[in-house]
Amino acid sequence: MEVRLRATRPADIGFVTALERHADNREFIGQWSDAEHFSAIAGERGREHWIVECDAAPAGYLIAYDCRAADAGCYVKRLLVADKGRGIGTAALREYCRRAFGRESVSSVWLIVLASNARAQRVYRNLGFERYDPSPEDEKRYDAAAEPPIAGAFRMRLAGRLLA
Numbered sequence: 001m002e003v004r005l006r007a008t009r010p011a012d013i014g015f016v017t018a019l020e021r022h023a024d025n026r027e028f029i030g031q032w033s034d035a036e037h038f039s040a041i042a043g044e045r046g047r048e049h050w051i052v053e054c055d056a057a058p059a060g061y062l063i064a065y066d067c068r069a070a071d072a073g074c075y076v077k078r079l080l081v082a083d084k085g086r087g088i089g090t091a092a093l094r095e096y097c098r099r100a101f102g103r104e105s106v107s108s109v110w111l112i113v114l115a116s117n118a119r120a121q122r123v124y125r126n127l128g129f130e131r132y133d134p135s136p137e138d139e140k141r142y143d144a145a146a147e148p149p150i151a152g153a154f155r156m157r158l159a160g161r162l163l164a
């Protein structure tokens with residue numbers, strides 16, 4: 001099984017939104033309009049939109065924000081795979097982290113996860129992510145660069161290196 005990331009193209013929008021809006025996924029992730037996806041696909045405001053490919057076929061997607069301007073590393077806004085429990089999500093996030101840490105001035109990759117989402121937390125911990133509760137001062141910076149956690153969610157961060 002070969003998992004890789006490739007830049008999302010406008011023609012992928014149907015695949016992305018069908019997955020995002022699917023009943024199996026709605027409880028775990030936020031919902032974007034097509035316009036928000038197209039904006040990220042175009043790279044506006046430091047946003048990145050990636051298709052997760054498994055053996056050269058679309059298998060999911062990942063959205064990230066480049067927060068280096070605020071000294072807040074890279075933020076993984078959304079990760080979603082269609083065929084769950086086969087290692088695709090772990091491989092995709094590992095690949096994203098490798099890319100992010102390969103960039104200048106990226107010392108952390110972080111994300112926000114629902115406390116109820118044990119499967120996602122397992123994936124993140126397996127890669128070395130830990131719960132991150134910044135100081136009030138840092139919190140303001142992180143919130144402004146990306147967004148604050150919603151109720152029932154918390155930040156996790158991978159600082160500096162991948163575990164696996």
Ligand SMILES: CC(C)(COP(=O)(O)OP(=O)(O)OC[C@H]1O[C@@H](n2cnc3c(N)ncnc32)[C@H](O)[C@@H]1OP(=O)(O)O)[C@@H](O)C(=O)NCCC(=O)NCCS
Nearest residue numbers: 028079080081084085086087088089090113118119120122
């Ligand atoms: C979260 C998600 C991206 C992970 O991708 P995936 O391909 O399913 O994950 P993997 O197969 O790589 O790994 C799943 C891990 O969780 C474990 N797991 C599965 N169900 C679990 C559960 N209910 N509770 C705890 N752990 C669970 C698996 O055993 C595996 O861990 P292991 O490798 O130590 O055995 C994917 O499940 C998904 O798209 N979920 C819906 C959207 C979502 O939750 N996105 C993240 C929002 S923060």
